[in-house]
Amino acid sequence: EPEVTQTPSHQVTQMGQEVILRCVPISNHLYFYWYRQILGQKVEFLVSFYNNEISEKSEIFDDQFSVERPDGSNFTLKIRSTKLEDSAMYFCASSYAGTINEQFFGPGTRLTVL
Amino acid sequence: AQSVTQLDSQVPVFEEAPVELRCNYSSSVSVYLFWYVQYPNQGLQLLLKYLSGSTLVKGINGFEAEFNKSQTSFHLRKPSVHISDTAEYFCAVSLPTGGFKTIFGAGTRLFVKA
16 A cells, blocks of 8 residues: 655754655655654644645744655655754644545654754 | 644553543644554554544444534543553544544553553
């Protein structure tokens, strides 16, 4: 069964450093999303992406964040200058055009900012 | 704006007992409804979804949920729980327009005791 994959599973970085979280969505999906979950809190929407542009973003998704689909398979989330409060689990998701709202989630990347 | 309220943060229950996890939502537009399960240190797994049609939805692992439009509820039920059902359960709504983002509730921790 096809699935969304994410790398790395755990990333540790120093405050102020740039990080790139990588995702490989399901191959025939056209809509891509990033969510985050701070430890012990609910899952929060960050951004949705379609046709090589951002469809919607939340207030969390400020200028420090960017997304990119650099090739036909990867979807990345970049945080330019990490803060302590960026420590969270980051989930990538994708959906198919025919069932847009049914999003398939990856296993997540745990980001720890020291 | 849309919101999801999970009325119980924790639900302890004995093995083989029935359980109901409550979820209410608020939205000015029609939404799609989901329940996700998150086992410790893992990602989000879709339990079931309501997109349209029959208001009683059956999912994996013996779970079911009923969509009640008048009460704006989507409660999750299982007639007999197992120890292995111990996990965090998230109710979520997805919007049919815009960026198709998913909005999650705060989660309910189901703890099944022997």
